[in-house]
Amino acid sequence: MNAPHQIARKLRVATTSLSGCFGCHMSLLDIDERLLELAHLVEFDRSPITDIKHCGPCDIGLVEGGVCNAENVHVLRELRENCKVLVALGACAVNGGLPAQRNNLDINQCLSQVYRNADGVVQVPNDPELPLLLDKVYPINEIVRVDYFLPGCPPSGDTIWKFLTDLLTGRTPRIEHPLLKFD
Amino acid sequence: MFALETAAHPENLRRIAIDPVTRVEGHGKVTLLLDENNKVHQVRLHIVEFRGFEKFIEGRPYWEVPVTVQRLCGICPVSHHLAAVKAMDQIAGYGPLTPTAEKLRRLMHYGQMVQSHAVHFFHLASPDILLGFDSDFTRRNIVGVALDHPEIAKQGVLLRKYGQEVIRHTAGKRVHGTGAIPGGMNKALSLAERDEMAKDIDQMIAWSLGAVHMVKQLHETNPGFYNVFGEFRSNMMGLVRPDGALDFYHGALRAVDADGGTIFDQVDYATYQQVLEEEIKPWSYMKFPHIKSLGAENGWYKVGPLGRVQAASFLSTPLAEAERQAMMALGGGKPVHGTLMYHWARLIEVVHAAEMIRDLLNDPEILGLDLMADKGPRRHEAVGVIEAPRGTLFHHYRVDDDDLVTYCNLIVSTTNNNQAMNEAVRTVARQYLDGRVITEGLLNHIECAIRAYDPCLSCATHALGKMPMTVELVDPAGQVISSLSKG
Numbered sequence: 271m272n273a274p275h276q277i278a279r280k281l282r283v284a285t286t287s288l289s290g291c292f293g294c295h296m297s298l299l300d301i302d303e304r305l306l307e308l309a310h311l312v313e314f315d316r317s318p319i320t321d322i323k324h325c326g327p328c329d330i331g332l333v334e335g336g337v338c339n340a341e342n343v344h345v346l347r348e349l350r351e352n353c354k355v356l357v358a359l360g361a362c363a364v365n366g367g368l369p370a371q372r373n374n375l376d377i378n379q380c381l382s383q384v385y386r387n388a389d390g391v392v393q394v395p396n397d398p399e400l401p402l403l404l405d406k407v408y409p410i411n412e413i414v415r416v417d418y419f420l421p422g423c424p425p426s427g428d429t430i431w432k433f434l435t436d437l438l439t440g441r442t443p444r445i446e447h448p449l450l451k452f453d
Numbered sequence: 454m455f456a457l458e459t460a461a462h463p464e465n466l467r468r469i470a471i472d473p474v475t476r477v478e479g480h481g482k483v484t485l486l487l488d489e490n491n492k493v494h495q496v497r498l499h500i501v502e503f504r505g506f507e508k509f510i511e512g513r514p515y516w517e518v519p520v521t522v523q524r525l526c527g528i529c530p531v532s533h534h535l536a537a538v539k540a541m542d543q544i545a546g547y548g549p550l551t552p553t554a555e556k557l558r559r560l561m562h563y564g565q566m567v568q569s570h571a572v573h574f575f576h577l578a579s580p581d582i583l584l585g586f587d588s589d590f591t592r593r594n595i596v597g598v599a600l601d602h603p604e605i606a607k608q609g610v611l612l613r614k615y616g617q618e619v620i621r622h623t624a625g626k627r628v629h630g631t632g633a634i635p636g637g638m639n640k641a642l643s644l645a646e647r648d649e650m651a652k653d654i655d656q657m658i659a660w661s662l663g664a665v666h667m668v669k670q671l672h673e674t675n676p677g678f679y680n681v682f683g684e685f686r687s688n689m690m691g692l693v694r695p696d697g698a699l700d701f702y703h704g705a706l707r708a709v710d711a712d713g714g715t716i717f718d719q720v721d722y723a724t725y726q727q728v729l730e731e732e733i734k735p736w737s738y739m740k741f742p743h744i745k746s747l748g749a750e751n752g753w754y755k756v757g758p759l760g761r762v763q764a765a766s767f768l769s770t771p772l773a774e775a776e777r778q779a780m781m782a783l784g785g786g787k788p789v790h791g792t793l794m795y796h797w798a799r800l801i802e803v804v805h806a807a808e809m810i811r812d813l814l815n816d817p818e819i820l821g822l823d824l825m826a827d828k829g830p831r832r833h834e835a836v837g838v839i840e841a842p843r844g845t846l847f848h849h850y851r852v853d854d855d856d857l858v859t860y861c862n863l864i865v866s867t868t869n870n871n872q873a874m875n876e877a878v879r880t881v882a883r884q885y886l887d888g889r890v891i892t893e894g895l896l897n898h899i900e901c902a903i904r905a906y907d908p909c910l911s912c913a914t915h916a917l918g919k920m921p922m923t924v925e926l927v928d929p930a931g932q933v934i935s936s937l938s939k940g
């Protein structure tokens with residue numbers, strides 16, 4: 271692999287999972303021992319693996335998952351405002367992915383089917399604490415500007431490593447076969 | 454109905470939200486309502502994520518399902534893969550699996566147990582335990598653990614890597630593979646793959662045993678804290694073999710009460726709807742299952758490591774069973790119910806899974822080439838159940854004559870723990886927050902209780918929410934792309 275050279279300062283990285291399955295974050299952890307190497311190159315800001323709940327100024331933002339509810343929109347905008355480089359990580363962020371299969375369904379019909387109790391009475395959860403859903407699942411570039419798209423469901427650990435090390439060392443990221451896969 | 458679930462007069466209370474709950478899989482938040490004396494009146498764990506799986510699987514061909522439903526969850530995709538394929542084996546009319554196919558599926562599943570439990574304990578939960586519940590939150594993560602305890606972090610990373618590699622060899626890919634197909638497996642294991650896994654397995658057993666001992670020593674330093682943190686009594690459920698041993702891949706349902714007494718045993722999981730039912734609450738997308746005969750009030754239960762190692766009579770491998778006995782000894786013949794005991798039980802399961810992997814790799818049949826079962830008459834309906842890392846996972850499908858799915862019902866592991874997790878956060882709120890000035894460290898106690906259950910919140914919901922107002926989607930230039938109104 272292309273080991274990074276000395277870098278002047280640790281870059282700050284934020285990651286988030288919107289309407290994803292966490293598989294892309296698992297692939298990020300699939301860099302295995304290189305995770306400990308990565309810890310010398312970057313520091314993590316807001317991420318599911320840290321306890322920082324809101325994003326501060328960052329160099330790189332990695333976004334997993336599509337956008338399905340109002341909360342996803344807020345989180346995505348927070349990342350875009352704070353990150354110099356924003357990356358759509360994996361199929362869902364790139365084009366909606368499998369969850370976008372709901373895009374041709376009627377929401378009310380779904381609801382009344384899933385939240386029907388044993389007596390046939392429909393009780394849909396509607397508490398104000400639950401974020402409002404969007405009519406469809408959107409890829410993230412329909413909401414904010416995106417700098418890089420990394421396809422794959424999920425992209426492999428090696429693919430993510432190649433991408434990140436390119437980015438961290440100031441090279442233009444290039445992913446080619448066999449690291450470039452769409453499944 | 455449940456204490457602290459609903460405040461009598463919410464309008465006069467102060468709301469504190471933990472949003473998002475971090476170092477868990479998926480999306481959840483906790484809301485607390487407190488009065489001016491900081492007395493806690495209401496605590497709720499909300500699942501705020503949307504999934505539409507049960508619905509959009511309808512109309513898809515049945516052979517796609519074992520691959521697509523994995524996308525419910527990236528930490529435990531193998532569970533959904535195998536639970537779905539167990540249902541599709543029956544729907545496609547296959548008889549019993551060949552010994553090699555079943556062993557390869559088990560190998561994949563145990564590999565997943567190792568990797569999922571490792572990622573949960575080391576990458577997500579260990580910062581609380583090793584660095585302190587109220588340590589500096591900017592360092593309370595796997596990187597902080599790596600700096601303070603490099604050897605533990607390295608072992609955690611390599612344990613997880615080993616599990617992921619077992620999955621890759623059996624499923625073709627670390628996340629969202631394609632190894633199991635209706636009727637068997639689509640690829641045999643090569644000698645080289647077997648040998649590569651076999652050369653490290655003894656090290657993995659040793660490391661996982663070391664992790665159990667580490668938790669045991671932590672417990673010895675402060676048994677009062679570990680025993681009572683988030684402790685509440687509840688029923689427990691898991692899959693067992695006919696002899697009562699825990700079986701992660703296949704078995705019958707057993708449920709026991711808080712003292713270990715049998716509620717039901719050897720129940721065919723295909724009849725799960727006769728023993729379990731789900732309740733809906735307006736403040737969470739995740740339903741609340743319970744045992745039908747006991748009702749919603751008393752019938753809820755725990756699944757996952759602490760539930761199933763105590764519901765079962767024993768573990769079928771020696772090292773893991775010895776550790777289980779040591780943990781159970783704390784209860785003096787009765788089950789233990791401390792929330793943090795989940796970590797101990799979870800690591801015992803890693804030992805068990807690693808021992809099972811070693812035995813499978815030493816079994817000549819794992820290298821067999823006979824991967825497909827014999828085919829008989831098709832069926833229209835089937836249930837597949839498995840013990841996922843987080844607990845019992847139910848997949849239920851109906852398929853028509855055109856091979857298309859017409860019905861899908863999932864009860865995901867984490868859903869089974871819904872009431873238990875709510876009880877855990879309420880117990881911790883009562884124990885640590887009531888009447889005190891709320892700090893970040895105290896709020897993290899609540900998250901620690903949730904993390905102990907290792908919830909998979911991506912999995913946990915399949916439904917759409919109601920939209921009582923207008924939602925507008927605006928592009929970066931401020932143009933409204935679409936809007937939707939609901940009354």
